[in-house]
Amino acid sequence: MLIDQFNRVHDYLRISLTDNCNFRCFYCMPEEEYEFTPASKLMQANEIEAIAKTFVGLGVKKIRLTGGEPLVRKDAAEIIHALSKLPVTLTMTTNGARLHEFIPTLKQAGVTSLNVSLDTLQADKFQLITRRDQFQRVYDNIHLLLENDIRAKVNVVAMKEFNDQEINDFVRWTKDVPVHVRFIEFMPFQGNKWTSNKVLTWQQILQIVEAEFSFLPLKDELNETAKKYIVPGHAGTFAVISTMSAPFCGTCNRMRLTADGKMKNCLFSKEETDLLTALRNGQDIIPLISQSIHAKAKELGGQFSADFEHIEASAIQNRSMITIGG
Ligand code: SAM
Numbered sequence: 001m002l003i004d005q006f007n008r009v010h011d012y013l014r015i016s017l018t019d020n021c022n023f024r025c026f027y028c029m030p031e032e033e034y035e036f037t038p039a040s041k042l043m044q045a046n047e048i049e050a051i052a053k054t055f056v057g058l059g060v061k062k063i064r065l066t067g068g069e070p071l072v073r074k075d076a077a078e079i080i081h082a083l084s085k086l087p088v089t090l091t092m093t094t095n096g097a098r099l100h101e102f103i104p105t106l107k108q109a110g111v112t113s114l115n116v117s118l119d120t121l122q123a124d125k126f127q128l129i130t131r132r133d134q135f136q137r138v139y140d141n142i143h144l145l146l147e148n149d150i151r152a153k154v155n156v157v158a159m160k161e162f163n164d165q166e167i168n169d170f171v172r173w174t175k176d177v178p179v180h181v182r183f184i185e186f187m188p189f190q191g192n193k194w195t196s197n198k199v200l201t202w203q204q205i206l207q208i209v210e211a212e213f214s215f216l217p218l219k220d221e222l223n224e225t226a227k228k229y230i231v232p233g234h235a236g237t238f239a240v241i242s243t244m245s246a247p248f249c250g251t252c253n254r255m256r257l258t259a260d261g262k263m264k265n266c267l268f269s270k271e272e273t274d275l276l277t278a279l280r281n282g283q284d285i286i287p288l289i290s291q292s293i294h295a296k297a298k299e300l301g302g303q304f305s306a307d308f309e310h311i312e313a314s315a316i317q318n319r320s321m322i323t324i325g326g
């Protein structure tokens with residue numbers, strides 16, 4: 001088992017399949033022209049499988065595929081198929097644009113729940129965020145998941161003066177549609193122009209919802225990052241992921257593997273452990289994984305505190321979100 005200095009058991013691995021993406025979300029990608037990592041530097045399908053197997057041997061029970069956009073990778077179906085053979089819950093975070101091509105693959109792999117990102121219910125605003133005209137495609141693909149009995153959690157990055165007016169539109173969507181909307185507090189990463197006054201906090205989100213709906217809290221599951229709520233009578237739920245105003249580091253069970261094979265023990269860690277080069281050199285990667293977990297900081301990668309209004313974003317040393325894998 002992978003246990004850190006604060007007695008946290010790490011049994012959840014998030015694997016980025018690529019830093020490439022068919023969208024250009026401004027809060028995720030650096031603004032300057034960005035060169036995607038060449039394929040030779042990315043983990044190959046067999047390398048992903050080998051590293052994942054090692055983690056499973058160390059107690060990992062859940063794997064999430066992410067990116068960049070995991071479904072732009074040419075061998076995404078092959079990777080999903082290979083990882084579905086492991087004794088883990090397999091899931092994915094996707095922008096949803098290509099989901100319609102992958103329903104049979106996902107069903108065959110036994111995937112029962114997916115996270116799809118959708119920050120607005122307005123087509124023109126969608127284009128502003130992603131620089132792509134794909135709102136209807138993503139919206140329809142969320143419904144396609146539901147028709148195929150795949151649970152859909154919808155990730156919404158909540159930002160002041162951007163989509164705060166739409167919080168209750170999303171909650172209204174949960175009335176008849178069994179979607180699980182998750183509002184994520186806007187987080188700082190390299191090049192994403194984060195400022196604390198753009199963060200719409202958990203408490204502010206609840207105040208907005210309260211003005212229109214009565215709602216009840218739902219029971220939190222172990223290691224859960226989302227604080228969940230239901231409007232009685234609604235088919236779906238809503239939740240807040242309060243990384244900035246109320247981090248959940250105390251129960252963190254998560255580890256990350258970037259598409260170029262570097263292990264990150266925290267989303268905000270500046271240190272990385274190069275598992276891919278070690279694997280390619282025939283080295284045993286287990287001691288490297290254990291050392292990385294042992295070195296994990298108590299909270300927020302040791303880089304800032306929950307007093308987010310005073311964060312100096314430019315002082316945080318980290319990759320951009322698209323190259324970490326959210
Ligand atoms: N391309 C996929 C997608 O968009 O779902 C997977 C990768 S994306 C980096 C993973 C998640 O991170 C998405 O839900 C996205 O909205 C979220 N994300 C990206 N940048 C963020 C930021 N600065 N603050 C909060 N969430 C962010």
Ligand code: SF4
Nearest residue numbers: 021023025028068095
């Ligand atoms: Fe691509 Fe997802 Fe980042 Fe948007 S949030 S640019 S879809 S990786």
